[in-house]
Amino acid sequence: MHATEGGMDGSSQRSCMADELDIADTADLSDSWTVTSLGDYDRYQKHSGNVINIVWQYGDAVKKSLTMESDSYRVTLPYSWHNKITTSVDGSTITVTDREHPKYALCTFQVSDSSNAGDIGTSLIQKYQAGNTPVQMWATRWAFVAASDPASISADDAEDVTDLQTGGTVEYDSISAQIRAGDTSGVFAIDDYLKAHIGSARKVAHFGSWPSMAR
The missing domain is CATH 2.60.120 (Jelly Rolls)
Structure with a gap:
């Protein structure tokens, strides 16, 4: 998990690739995550208090290739x-x-x-x-x-x-x-x-x- 400190409110951001968490499929991420497609990647983002959790996963086009x-x-x-x-x-x-x-x-x-x-x-x-x-x-x-x-x-x-x-x-x-x-x-x-x-x-x-x- 890669963490960075955020703004003056003490917020922080944590991000990683899905395979670092042993997440094999997007179905393992709950509906509370916001999904954004960005080129080769899908970004799953969720707020938890002052922490923003981000999981990056390769998109379907990459998996297919x-x-x-x-x-x-x-x-x-x-x-x-x-x-x-x-x-x-x-x-x-x-x-x-x-x-x-x-x-x-x-x-x-x-x-x-x-x-x-x-x-x-x-x-x-x-x-x-x-x-x-x-x-x-x-x-x-x-x-x-x-x-x-x-x-x-x-x-x-x-x-x-x-x-x-x-x-x-x-x-x-x-x-x-x-x-x-x-x-x-x-x-x-x-x-x-x-x-x-x-x-x-x-x-x-x-x-x-x-x-x-x-x-």
């Missing part, structure tokens, strides 16, 4: 990737890339029940079950690739991609130095962020034509 749908499932991507990624859908495969570095995928989703888990460079990160459809999320740990095979990606590009893959929660130079010293534990911050911030794969409903009604 981060929901990717294949022919059999859909996934929700992190808010931190808004306006920073490019996505492509090929049948049942969804690929997410860094908009500024489109050669490097942040993660890929595919329908599979394979037990293959890959290797430390490119690995199976998470398994989902979308109805009867098994979905897997894979990711290349570009920080590791840059350190172990510098010809495949530059350090600058790897830093940018890793920043998105971890939500900016790690120091790239530190991870890179650890890898070169033989310690690869830092790269798993990528796994932690993707698992925590990508919504579970959900089944896509397909509706057939309505049956004709006899008269």
Whole structure:
């Protein structure tokens, strides 16, 4: 919660993003909140004595832009990737890339029940079950690739991609130095962020034509 002192009457303002309060949906905010749409955000505001409480939530357009749908499932991507990624859908495969570095995928989703888990460079990160459809999320740990095979990606590009893959929660130079010293534990911050911030794969409903009604 972010607080600022107000006017001469001693009033103060407290504000935060909805996910800081673990509010998943606007329905969790009561009718006593005043809602204002401001670009990418919806602002929920409520007065309580001398305190103004404000909760910011991403608007429907942002949520929709981060929901990717294949022919059999859909996934929700992190808010931190808004306006920073490019996505492509090929049948049942969804690929997410860094908009500024489109050669490097942040993660890929595919329908599979394979037990293959890959290797430390490119690995199976998470398994989902979308109805009867098994979905897997894979990711290349570009920080590791840059350190172990510098010809495949530059350090600058790897830093940018890793920043998105971890939500900016790690120091790239530190991870890179650890890898070169033989310690690869830092790269798993990528796994932690993707698992925590990508919504579970959900089944896509397909509706057939309505049956004709006899008269």
